[in-house]
Amino acid sequence: MSLLLDPPIRQEYEYIPSDHAPRTLAVAAPPLQRAWQQAWLRKSFILLLLAAVWQAAAVWTDNDLLLPTFLQTAQAFIAGIASGELLDRVRASLAILLQGYAVGVLAAFVLTALAASTRIGRDLLETLTSMFNPLPAIALLPLALLWFGLGRASLIFVIVHAVLWPLALGAYAGFQSVPDTLRMAGRNYGLRGLRLVLHILVPAALPSILSGLKIGWAFAWRTLIAAELVFGTTAGQGGLGWYIFQNRNELYTDKVFAGLAAVILIGLLVENVVFRPLESLTIRRWGMQK
Numbered sequence: 019m020s021l022l023l024d025p026p027i028r029q030e031y032e033y034i035p036s037d038h039a040p041r042t043l044a045v046a047a048p049p050l051q052r053a054w055q056q057a058w059l060r061k062s063f064i065l066l067l068l069a070a071v072w073q074a075a076a077v078w079t080d081n082d083l084l085l086p087t088f089l090q091t092a093q094a095f096i097a098g099i100a101s102g103e104l105l106d107r108v109r110a111s112l113a114i115l116l117q118g119y120a121v122g123v124l125a126a127f128v129l130t131a132l133a134a135s136t137r138i139g140r141d142l143l144e145t146l147t148s149m150f151n152p153l154p155a156i157a158l159l160p161l162a163l164l165w166f167g168l169g170r171a172s173l174i175f176v177i178v179h180a181v182l183w184p185l186a187l188g189a190y191a192g193f194q195s196v197p198d199t200l201r202m203a204g205r206n207y208g209l210r211g212l213r214l215v216l217h218i219l220v221p222a223a224l225p226s227i228l229s230g231l232k233i234g235w236a237f238a239w240r241t242l243i244a245a246e247l248v249f250g251t252t253a254g255q256g257g258l259g260w261y262i263f264q265n266r267n268e269l270y271t272d273k274v275f276a277g278l279a280a281v282i283l284i285g286l287l288v289e290n291v292v293f294r295p296l297e298s299l300t301i302r303r304w305g306m307q308k
Contacts, residue, residue: 086272094272095279104261108280111242111257114170118177119238123231125178126185131215133186134193143190147183155180155241159248173245180241181234188230192223232293236285243281 069088076087086094098104129146132139155176162172196219204218220227246259256264258277265273 083269083271086275090272091275091279094270095276098273098276098280104276104280107256107258107261107277108284111246111259112284114173114257115177115238115242117170118174118242119181119235121174122178122181122234122238123185126182126189126230126234129182129186130189130193133190134215134219143186147187150179151183151187153179155237156244156248159245173242176241176245177238180237184237185227185230185234188233189223189227192226192230193219195226196222228293228297232289235288235293239281239285239288 073088076085076090079085082090095104129139129143133143134140158176158179159172162175166172166175193215200218200222201214204214209217242257243259243262246257247263258280262274262277265271265277
C-alpha cells in the first residue's frame with residue numbers, strides 16, 4: 019500500500035544550454051534618456067523654463083518699474099554681489115537666523131524630551147502648542163519691540179517662536195509613533211528619562227524630527243524676512259529684508275527682485291546642501307524611508 023502512495027522519483031540531470039540558443043541582450047538607453055534620469059538636470063530644466071517665462075512676461079509687459087526682465091534682475095544680482103552690498107545683507111540676516119534657529123531647536127528638544135518622559139511635560143507641551151502654534155510669529159513683533167527694543171533680540175524672539183512649535187510637534191509625533199517593543203527594550207537595558215529619549219526615541223523618530231527641522235527652517239527664514247521688512251535694522255545694519263524694502267522705496271525694482279532671488283537661492287541651497295545629504299546619511303541609510 020505504501021508503494022502506491024509514494025511519489026515517483028525523477029532522475030536528476032544537468033541542463034546545458036546550447037550555444038545556438040537565442041540570448042537577450044540588454045539594450046543601453048539613449049544618452050538623452052540617461053541624462054533625463056538625473057534629478058538635478060530635470061530641476062535645472064524647470065528653472066530655465068521658469069526664467070524663460072519670466073523673461074517673456076517682462077518683455078510683453080514692457081514696464082521695468084513693475085516687472086524687470088530676468089536679465090535685468092540677473093545683472094542687479096551680480097552687481098550686488100560684486101559690490102558686496104548684497105553679501106553683507108545676506109550675512110547679517112543669516113547670523114541672526116542661525117542664533118534664533120539654534121535657540122528654537124534647543125527649546126523644542128527640551129520640551130519634547132520632557133513630554134516624552136513625564137506626564138506633566140506631555141500636558142505642558144500639548145497646552146502650549148495649542149495656544150501658540152496657531153499664532154503667527156510676525157504678530158508678536160510689536161510685543162518684541164516693546165520688550166526688547168529695536169535690535170537683534172526682537173528678531174531672535176520671533177524666530178524662536180517660529181521654530182519652536184512646529185519642531186516640537188513633529189518630534190513629539192515621532193516619539194508617539196515609536197513601537198512599544200523598542201521602549202520596552204530600552205527599559206530592559208535600564209534606560210530611563212533622558213537616556214531613553216537619546217538612545218531609543220530620537221533614532222526611531224528621526225524622520226519626524228528631520229521633517230520638523232525643515233519646516234522650522236522655512237518658518238524661521240520667512241519670518242525673519244518679514245520682520246526685517248517691517249523695521250529691518252539690527253545694530254545699525256539691515257538684513258536682506260531691509261534691502262528689499264529700501265530698494266522698493268527707491269523704486270529700484272530690479273534690486274528688489276535680486277533680493278527676492280537671494281531669498282529663494284538661499285532656500286534652495288539649504289534644502290539641497292544641508293537637509294538632502296542629511297536625509298541620505300541618516301534616514302535612507304537606516305532603511306526608514308525609501
